[in-house]
Amino acid sequence: xxxxxxxxxxxxxxxxxxxxxxxxxxxxxxxxxxxxxxxxxxxxxxxxxxxxxxxxxxxxxxxxxxxxxxxxxxxxxxxxxxxxxxxxxxxxxxxxxxxxxxxxxxxxxxxxxxxxxxxxxxxxxxxxxxxxxxxxxxxxxxxxxxxxxxxxxxxxxxxxxxxxxxxxxxxxxxxxxxxxxxxxxxxxxxxxxxxxxxxxxxxxxxxxxxxxxxxxxxxxxxxxxxxxxxxxxxxxxxxxxxxxxxxxxxxxxxxxxxxxxxxxxxxxxxxxxxxxxxxxxxxxxxxxxxxxxx
Ligand code: HEC
Numbered sequence: 001x002x003x004x005x006x007x008x009x010x011x012x013x014x015x016x017x018x019x020x021x022x023x024x025x026x027x028x029x030x031x032x033x034x035x036x037x038x039x040x041x042x043x044x045x046x047x048x049x050x051x052x053x054x055x056x057x058x059x060x061x062x063x064x065x066x067x068x069x070x071x072x073x074x075x076x077x078x079x080x081x082x083x084x085x086x087x088x089x090x091x092x093x094x095x096x097x098x099x100x101x102x103x104x105x106x107x108x109x110x111x112x113x114x115x116x117x118x119x120x121x122x123x124x125x126x127x128x129x130x131x132x133x134x135x136x137x138x139x140x141x142x143x144x145x146x147x148x149x150x151x152x153x154x155x156x157x158x159x160x161x162x163x164x165x166x167x168x169x170x171x172x173x174x175x176x177x178x179x180x181x182x183x184x185x186x187x188x189x190x191x192x193x194x195x196x197x198x199x200x201x202x203x204x205x206x207x208x209x210x211x212x213x214x215x216x217x218x219x220x221x222x223x224x225x226x227x228x229x230x231x232x233x234x235x236x237x238x239x240x241x242x243x244x245x246x247x248x249x250x251x252x253x254x255x256x257x258x259x260x261x262x263x264x265x266x267x268x269x270x271x272x273x274x275x276x277x278x279x280x281x282x283x284x285x286x287x288x289x290x291x292x293x294x
Contacts, residue, residue, distance in 0.1 A: 024125045026139060027153065029160045034113040038062050039181030042110075044164070047171045055175075060113045061185035064097060068107070076192045083192035084203070092194055093203035098281075109153070109165035109172050121146025130157065134175055138163050209286040210294045211240060217279045218243065218257075221269045240293045252287045 023031065034040065040060040047053045056070040064079035074085040077097055085092040111118040128140040138154040145151060154164040156178065164173035194200070218226070218237035226235040228242065235256070236242030246256035253259065260268035261275050261283065269275070275283075286292075 022123055022125070023119060024127070024141070026155050026160065027119065027125060027141060027143075030153075030155055030162055031112045031116070031119055033159070033161050033180065034110065035116055037113060037180045037182070038184045039179075040110060040113050041179040041181070042174045043176045044107075044109075044172055044174045047173070049169060049171070058107060058110065060110065061181070061190065062114075063184075063187065064114065065185060065187060065190040067190065076190055078187040078190040080187075081192075085192065085194075085198065089201075090198050091201045092192065092198055093201050094192075095203045107172065108151075109162040109174075122151075128152075133163060134173055136163055136174070209282045209289065211243075211286065211292060212294070214283055214286045215240075215243070217275065217282065221272065221275060221279075225270065244291065247287055247291050249291045250288060252284045255287050255291075258283055258287055 038061065041058065043055070043057040045053050045055055054071055056068065058069075059067040064077060066075075066077050068075045072087055074087065076083045076085070080097055081094050082097050083092055083094045108118070122143050122145055125141050125143040128142055130137060130139050132138070133154055137157040139157055141153045141155065143151060143153065149167060151165060151167040153162055154166075154173070155161070156163045159178060159180070161178050161180065163178065164171065166172070215237065222235075222237045224230065225232045226237050226242075228236045228238050231242075233246075233256075235246050243257065246260075247258075248254040258280075260266060261280055266274045
């Protein structure tokens, strides 16, 4: 849960301009409000379908700064470093913000605060009506993600910002006010101070990136020149063993698979556009985590 939770906030690094032509007015307004906000604060519950209810809270600030507090974990970042405090074990670890995975968005309802592309590709919005949820009036929209997964978005009719989000796995609902700040916050307010008696441990290497994901990236970009039937430089992206000939487990900087696609002028994929930052990050994370065949 902890890495999933924090990743939404890190989509900040993957920003860019989007044309949100398909979004209905109120959803566009939600996106604009979050983009204009300097900070965002709310308590919420996570209700997993078929599971229990968990309480959590977020404080987001522009500049990639955040605090995400759950019953088990407090994750905090000043935009450069991410600290993960494990409340049960009384330990914490830190990782550079640049190494956090950017993909999943558990706190998706508010992901647009950091990522202007958060709603990109969402479609088929249908206004379902108005209702009261946890004491607040909301308008309910059902829609689909780019991958056709259905979701529901609950927009606060008073503030215009989402109070929640639901899909086939979980529902997230704000339980109090959603506080939108108009003044910038400072990095020093997001620096983790370890409580007395809390010890520092090695960070858990995120192993969320699987070989399956890396293989999909390689097959989309490298296959014409690095397959078992056309194997340039002894690299074949058809198989795990074929890929591992250019990988040193745990060491991206020593792995041709990574070094060839990084830098200001990556040498690979030859004659094609460089890989996206997300793709490069995922290859790095996968190698760092031991380059497992998963
Ligand atoms: C259009 C053909 C082509 C594509 C596409 C291509 N490569 Fe290559 N690659 C080559 C050729 C040719 C060589 C050997 C000569 C050289 O090094 O330039 C090579 C060599 C390499 C090497 C060994 C040399 C080095 O730089 O370490 C690696 C690693 C590599 N490629 C990785 C990749 C990856 C990863 C992709 C996809 C993201 C990719 N290549 C896509 C043609 C291609």
